[in-house]
Amino acid sequence: MSEDERAKLPPSFRPVRGGSRPDPRTARPVGSGEPTAQPAHPRRHARPARGSSEAAERPVPRPAARSRTPEAVPPPSYAPRGTATASPASRTAPPRRPQPAPAAPVPAPASPSRTGRRRRPGLVLLGVLLVVLLAWPIGLLIWANGKLQHVDALTGAPDTPGTTYLLAGSDSRADGAVADATEGQRSDTIMVMHVPDSGPTALVSLPRDTLVEIPGYGPEKLNTSYSLGGPPLLAETVEQLTGLTVDHYVEIGMGGVQDVVDAVGGVELCLDYDVDDEFSGLRWTAGCRVADGPTALAFARMRYSDPNGDIGRADRQRQVIGAVMKQVAAPSTLVNPVDHVQLVEAGTGALVTDTDTGIVDLGRMALAFRDATGGKGVTGAPPVADFDYRPGGIGSTVLLDEELAPQFFQRLRDGELTPSDVETTP
Structure with a gap:
């Protein structure tokens, strides 16, 4: 290559004498011996004009890529004050102390929501109501059971199928309910209620003057057995007549009738004829009306002004008892605690039961009485001949039919009694 051609080449491409390589920073061969002029500042280098061959040919160095991983920083020295700090080279990382496991975070108590605040009083009130609804009847039953009066009345005879109740109304003058000079006490009302294992519940009224054979005394009126031997002899006489073993004996005094009626606020009674009876004190105009205690008592006791005699009186006695049961079961009585207390006071003060009969048995008896006086039950008296x-020697009596009466009591025991079997009129 001629000198002229060599002079036209850029300095970086000029051959270096002695095989030395050109220094890209000065564009002069290294080791040429000639001093190299350093620029005052790198940025003051003259930049080749755009489009020139030198700018196109000179390689542009790229800056080294920065590492995104941060350099490890030595841990700070925790040397105590006043001591020399070791040089970075001699520092050693202190051993890490075992850190305790972080405790499980305790959740903060959640504040009750407004809905919970509104519901909480309602739940408390509901709980109180449930306690009252459960505790009141149980406490009332226990209290009432403790107030019952008991007497030995059952005979201990072998059991017969079903459940038999003997209901006796005593007209003792000791309570002052009946104002006359008669001494002692009599069984003015005698009813047998039988709940068979199958068949309708039956409520049979036995006329008080029914001619019967009293054990140990011979022929007499039925109520005389009560006067002679009290409840046990009455129960034994009824068992001999009906063939049924008495399971529960319940007696109510005359004074108790009016107390119970007043306790329930009176009962509605009906009679289809006028009455002005001086013996019972009943004054009645034909029709229905609400009767208070004394009127209901006279209604049940009236006998001589009744055209049907003992049969008519038995019908009215069942009417009084049924009206009392209906009133006791009325919602107004069931939801009123005051009525509960008054009724228990009146009822337990008037009732006398056998030693095995409690308040629960009386409740079952009330349900049985309701069934007997309902549409599917049977009420009435046994067939009467005279x-x-x-x-x-014993005055006027009621003579049962010698042929029909035994069949009647057999059907009663078997739960096969029907309304056509009972006596309703003389």
Whole structure:
């Protein structure tokens, strides 16, 4: 290559004498021996004009890529004050102390929501109501059971199928309910209620003057057994007549009738004829009306002004008891605690039961009475042959039909009694 051609080449491409390589920073061969002029500042280098061959040919160095990983920083020295700090080279990382496991975070108590605040009083009130609804009847039953009066009345005879109740109304003058000079006490009302294992519940009224054979005394009126031997002899006489073993004996005094009626606020009674009876004190105009205690008592006791005699009186006695049961079961009575207390006071003060009969048995008896007086039950009296039979020595008696009465009591025991089997009129 000629000198002229070499002079036209850029300095970086000029051959270096002695095989030395050109220094890209000065564009002069290294080791040429000639001093190299350093620029005052790198940025003051003259930049080749755009488009020139030198700018196109000179390689542009790229800056080294920065590492995104931060350099490790030595841990700070924790040397105590006043001591020399070791040089970085001699520092050693202190051993890490085992850190305790972080405790499980305790959740903060959640504040009750407004809905919970509104519901909480309602739940408390509901709980109180449930306690009252459960505790009041149980406490009332226990209290009432403790107030019952008991008497030995059952005979201990072998059991017969079903459950048999003997209901007796005593007209003792000791309580002052009946104002006359009669001494002692009599069984003015005698009813047998039988709940068979199958069949309708039956409520049979036994006329008080029914001619019967009293064990140990011979022929007499039925209520005389009560006067002679009290509840046990009455129960034994009824068992001999009906063939049924008495399971529960319940007696109510005359004074108790009016107290119970007043306790329930009166009962509605009906009679289809006028009455002005001086013996019972009943004054009645034909029709229905609400009767208070004394009126209901006279209604149940009236006998001589009744055209049907003992049968008519038995019908009215069942009407009084049924009206009392209906009133006791009325919602107004069931939801009123005051009525509960008054009714228990009146009822337990008037009732006398056998030693095995409690308040729960009386509740079952009330339900059975409701069934007997309902549409599917049977009420009435056994067949009568003569309402004024006079055997001599004991006055007028009620003579049962000798042929039909045994069949009647057999059907009663078997739960096969029907309304056509009972006596309703003389």
